[in-house]
Amino acid sequence: MNIIGIDVxxxxxxxxxxxxxxxxxxxxxxxxNKYDENYSxxxxxxxxxxxxxQMSGIKTEDIAGIGIGHPGVVDSANGVVKYSNxxxxxxxxxxxxxxxxxxxxxxxxxxxxxxVLGEMLFGSAKGAKDVVLITLGTGVGSGIVIDGKLxxxxxxxGAEAGHTVIVSGGNxxxxxxRGCYETYASVSALIRQTxxxxxxxxxxxxxxxxxENGQVDGKTAFAAAKLGDAAALQVVNSYIGxxxxxxxxxxxxxxxxxxxxxxxxxxxxxxxxxxxxxxxAWQTFGGSHNPRVEVRAAQxxxxxxxxxxxxxxxNKKSKN
Amino acid sequence: MNIIGIDVxxxxxxxxxxxxxxxxxxxxxxxxNKYDENYSxxxxxxxxxxxxxQMSGIKTEDIAGIGIGHPGVVDSANGVVKYSNxxxxxxxxxxxxxxxxxxxxxxxxxxxxxxVLGEMLFGSAKGAKDVVLITLGTGVGSGIVIDGKLxxxxxxxGAEAGHTVIVSGGNxxxxxxRGCYETYASVSALIRQTxxxxxxxxxxxxxxxxxENGQVDGKTAFAAAKLGDAAALQVVNSYIGxxxxxxxxxxxxxxxxxxxxxxxxxxxxxxxxxxxxxxxAWQTFGGSHNPRVEVRAAQxxxxxxxxxxxxxxxNKKSKN
Numbered sequence: 001m002n003i004i005g006i007d008v009x010x011x012x013x014x015x016x017x018x019x020x021x022x023x024x025x026x027x028x029x030x031x032x033n034k035y036d037e038n039y040s041x042x043x044x045x046x047x048x049x050x051x052x053x054q055m056s057g058i059k060t061e062d063i064a065g066i067g068i069g070h071p072g073v074v075d076s077a078n079g080v081v082k083y084s085n086x087x088x089x090x091x092x093x094x095x096x097x098x099x100x101x102x103x104x105x106x107x108x109x110x111x112x113x114x115x116v117l118g119e120m121l122f123g124s125a126k127g128a129k130d131v132v133l134i135t136l137g138t139g140v141g142s143g144i145v146i147d148g149k150l151x152x153x154x155x156x157x158g159a160e161a162g163h164t165v166i167v168s169g170g171n172x173x174x175x176x177x178r179g180c181y182e183t184y185a186s187v188s189a190l191i192r193q194t195x196x197x198x199x200x201x202x203x204x205x206x207x208x209x210x211x212e213n214g215q216v217d218g219k220t221a222f223a224a225a226k227l228g229d230a231a232a233l234q235v236v237n238s239y240i241g242x243x244x245x246x247x248x249x250x251x252x253x254x255x256x257x258x259x260x261x262x263x264x265x266x267x268x269x270x271x272x273x274x275x276x277x278x279x280x281a282w283q284t285f286g287g288s289h290n291p292r293v294e295v296r297a298a299q300x301x302x303x304x305x306x307x308x309x310x311x312x313x314x315n316k317k318s319k320n
Numbered sequence: 321m322n323i324i325g326i327d328v329x330x331x332x333x334x335x336x337x338x339x340x341x342x343x344x345x346x347x348x349x350x351x352x353n354k355y356d357e358n359y360s361x362x363x364x365x366x367x368x369x370x371x372x373x374q375m376s377g378i379k380t381e382d383i384a385g386i387g388i389g390h391p392g393v394v395d396s397a398n399g400v401v402k403y404s405n406x407x408x409x410x411x412x413x414x415x416x417x418x419x420x421x422x423x424x425x426x427x428x429x430x431x432x433x434x435x436v437l438g439e440m441l442f443g444s445a446k447g448a449k450d451v452v453l454i455t456l457g458t459g460v461g462s463g464i465v466i467d468g469k470l471x472x473x474x475x476x477x478g479a480e481a482g483h484t485v486i487v488s489g490g491n492x493x494x495x496x497x498r499g500c501y502e503t504y505a506s507v508s509a510l511i512r513q514t515x516x517x518x519x520x521x522x523x524x525x526x527x528x529x530x531x532e533n534g535q536v537d538g539k540t541a542f543a544a545a546k547l548g549d550a551a552a553l554q555v556v557n558s559y560i561g562x563x564x565x566x567x568x569x570x571x572x573x574x575x576x577x578x579x580x581x582x583x584x585x586x587x588x589x590x591x592x593x594x595x596x597x598x599x600x601a602w603q604t605f606g607g608s609h610n611p612r613v614e615v616r617a618a619q620x621x622x623x624x625x626x627x628x629x630x631x632x633x634x635n636k637k638s639k640n
Contacts, residue, residue, distance in 0.1 A: 073606045073609045073610060082606070082609040082610075083606060083609040130474045146466075146471070151466070153573065153574055153575030153576075154450045154574075154575045154576060154577060154611055155575070155610070155611045157575035157605075157606060157610035157611050158571075158572065158573050158574050158575035159573060160572040160573060160605045160606075161572075161573055163572045163605040164484070164569035164572055164573060165486055165565050165568070165569055166485055166486065166488050167487065167488045168486050168487045168490075168504075168561075168562065168565050170488075175605050176602075176603060177568070177603055184488075241488075242488065245485050245488050248485070248497070249484035249485055251478075252478065252480040252481075252483045252484055253473065253478050253479060253480060253481055253484060253573070254473055254474075254478050255473030255474045255475070255477035255478035256473075256474060257474060282496075283496060283497055285477075285480045285483040285495050286393045286402070286403060286477060286480075289393045289402040289403040290393060290402075290475070290477035291474055291475045291477050
């Protein structure tokens with residue numbers, strides 16, 4: 001079976017032809033031209049699809065489905081991008097526009113929703129049916145699967161765990177509220193927390209690491225903490241505490257089998273995951289009376305977006 | 321159709337025979353004898369069932385089902401009360417014990433889960449399919465319905481919105497964490513907040529109202545606020561702010577049609593509901609790009625528990 005997966009991001013649109021086993025046989029990408037007022041994202045997506053078909057020699061009618069993962073508020077039932085801050089789009093009937101260029105079965109969804117399906121089909125949650133994925137990146141995205149089926153909330157308007165307040169009255173969030181999970185647990189938040197700690201700790205290793213790297217990023221505090229730097233360890237512990245807070249909230253509401261941590265930071269591996277898993281084991285509601293919730297790192301890295309979009313097609317087809 | 325609904329509480333076990341339209345034709349209750357070490361809750365529930373059958377003249381085989389709403393952690397699939405702090409029970413195979421006395425179809429669930437079904441079938445959410453109920457009482461309970469079906473999390477281990485942290489590092493909660501929603505939005509929390517404000521405002525009307533009433537309770541601040549008392553208004557506004565925080569978190573994750581406020585405090589009516597609805601309209605994620613979430617007061621008061629347990633039977637039967 002040939003599936004096309006399209007991963008729309010703020011920087012680029014990546015596409016791939018995938019098998020039902022998650023093997024990417026062909027891939028192609030273009031830059032996202034997001035600053036042009038008359039920009040048509042569907043024209044660029046169509047360009048990627050066209051290139052993939054040409055390079056593979058596969059005909060449109062032999063494509064089982066085209067999955068698209070898009071950031072922002074997406075109306076999956078009607079194939080419309082309702083709002084994307086990241087690419088400055090509003091009410092774009094993406095699937096209708098694409099159908100005019102290539103007559104195929106399209107499946108559009110939020111990128112975090114695609115990501116959880118990708119991990120469930122091809123990654124760290126194979127075989128599981130109740131899974132939540134939390135992506136720690138510029139913001140905090142979440143994808144929720146209940147009994148094998150994507151849960152999006154009514155009219156795709158839910159599953160925004162990044163926009164649940166964990167510190168009432170806390171940091172200002174882009175969404176208008178204060179103290180949202182993403183203002184404490186995103187990589188952007190970690191970078192702010194790192195910079196603040198560096199100001200107060202001029203001798204910390206974090207300075208040298210940041211200098212060598214040319215900037216403070218999500219790895220700075222982790223790298224210094226692993227070398228035993230006290231100030232960095234404090235940053236990392238505090239940051240992980242915030243990440244835990246949201247994960248345990250999710251566990252108490254959804255009680256999935258697995259919560260997956262996605263985003264670049266998941267590469268910190270056991271240093272991050274073991275601490276989160278410990279908090280989860282000890283702090284979830286009902287203690288041993290309730291089933292355990294595992295914490296795992298995402299397994300799909302560079303191709304997570306393409307494979308997630310392909311998984312969306314497979315998941316939806318299996319539910320029809 | 322005759323259904324028996326049983327409402328197990330810390331003070332009493334209430335039972336009723338109900339029609340499928342939510343009319344209670346017979347009712348009976350006994351006190352909960354929770355301090356006896358050898359106490360059998362199933363013996364008392366059986367007593368209520370027996371009395372109901374006798375007073376109505378209905379035979380066991382003519383009862384379509386017996387629904388039981390129980391506080392605490394309940395394994396609904398196996399009919400077991402896993403843990404109830406309120407009545408000091410652990411691992412009681414309630415349905416198996418009751419089946420030995422009366423051979424009927426039993427349905428056991430958490431009381432907040434029953435409550436949301438009751439409101440959906442007979443109360444303020446008639447006709448809706450995506451509904452969350454938040455009960456503000458000693459704690460904060462929650463019942464979640466997705467597409468007409470009760471959502472309990474894996475092995476009934478979820479749907480505990482009262483145990484999601486909204487103030488990281490905040491008030492100590494019974495569950496072991498700090499800052500849970502119920503430590504700010506329960507009636508117990510409101511009473512603490514009221515008492516604290518009264519200490520700092522010796523001239524507040526709250527003192528007179530509490531004296532007349534013999535105690536500070538969940539109505540004290542609301543009553544004084546309605547009379548224009550500034551200190552009380554501050555208590556009420558701050559309290560409603562915390563309630564809102566959790567409701568909007570729920571909206572951003574579940575995006576239901578309606579969130580229902582249950583518990584005695586819901587009788588404060590528009591004074592409470594209008595403010596919550598306003599916060600909901602302005603602060604949910606995605607603004608007008610996402611569907612609206614209504615906030616309503618519960619409609620079933622004294623009989624909410626019995627009708628909720630009866631609704632559990634009807635809901636489960638309709639899904640089979």
